[in-house]
Amino acid sequence: MDIQNPKGTRDMLPGESQLWQWIEQTMREEAALAGYQEVRTPVFEHTELFERGVGDTTDIVQKEMYTFLDKGGRSITLKPEGTAGAVRALVQHKLYAEPLPVKMYYLNNPIFRYENPQHGRLREHHQFGMECFGVKGPTADAEVILTVLRILQRLGMRDLSVKINSIGCPACRPGYHTALRAHLQSHYEGLCAQCKDRFERNPLRVLDCKQQGCQAIVAGAPSILEYLCGECQQHFDGLQALLRARGIGYKVDPGIVRGLDYYTKTVFEVVMQSPRGELALCGGGRYDGLVEEVGGPSLPGVGFGIGTERIILELNNQGIAPPQAPVTQVYVASLGEEGRQPAFQLCMDLRALGVRADWDHMDRSLKAQFRFADKQGVSIIAILGGDELQRGSVQVKRMADGQQAEHPLEGVAATIAAMLK
């Protein structure tokens, strides 16, 4: 029996849950402030959804999906990204018939990609994402970008950069493809093997090749921004005006292209400086053709996904920890057989008053109970010994200053609860 979690997965242990819950609460609150409601879709979908939605020329679909046949012979795939499932739900349940826009978010959906694990890269990770459907103009683009920035800011992060780009639409991208191909064609021999392949399938992806030779060729390539049609240009200008109006220090980077085929017009990334260079924290953009591609009406959309494990990486890099609530506030120490039941009773009374209370389950010595309670960070210990029980009272000790007083057992739960305020 191999007791080991599968490669590329991680356990979230009890000691980390406060961190996750703090992040999740921040996400929920900011999404709610922007009028987004939670959607939960299945962990797996029909493979075809991703082949059509994400695009079957992408690396994700070509080599990174967890795909298998179920017992009914259906081809099933574990979600490799968050948007397609949300779009499928929107189309299937005809949410677009509701007043527009339709705004939804998903919170820590597990995302699966079969890759070699590395720094900030797992086979199962978790994403928060927001999707806004039905808005053609750049206000929605700005809204989702600003919301993710607010979340990161509220978590206390500094020095994150926002990069935006426009990759055009079906009207203007072909013109750019032609121009880009023409440029790459004249330097074809200098391209790496992979880029020669990209040249055929998706020349845009040559732009973010890291090979030196390709970089040099790309440096001289035409920029997509010179080929945007009027509508795309106007959209991009509009987005930038909105970001500037909010004082967002973004950078236009014609090199960001994104690894999913569904994007149109706006694409963006929020990038962190890891010790080994840049790592994308958040990626997103506009996908005006996706709803239709999945079988719905022609409906524009824009959204992003952000990896929670990467947020945690960056929080650790920046030395940020959540406000810690003590696991236990009040510890009820008892001595011997006769103290056990009164301790249990007092503890339950405290819990009924909303106090995090616990007692000794381990039959430890009083000293050990104190040590244990102190390690839990409790602020009050109530002591039930033989002497106190005879007098119908209980000792209440405040850990911070060591002050201790005897109170009648009757009504002491309320007294303690009041002391915590």
Add this chain to the structure above:
RNA sequence: GUGGGUGUAGUUCAGUGGUUAGAGCGCCAGAUUGUGGCUCUGGAAGUCGUGGGUUCAACUCCCAUCACCCACCCCA
């Protein structure tokens, strides 16, 4: 998928062929009668990742395998 590194108590790590494998931290217990943090003392705890092989003898050398870390690739 390709290449490099690592894998020894709960944890961080020492230990490179030869008795019962060690340390810090953590854990448990004690330091006079029923009281935490500091200190001192003691204790428990290890299939040396796993499986083969070489050898009189393997944590140590060789091979395979698994996992982790790093690079490429790509991305959250």
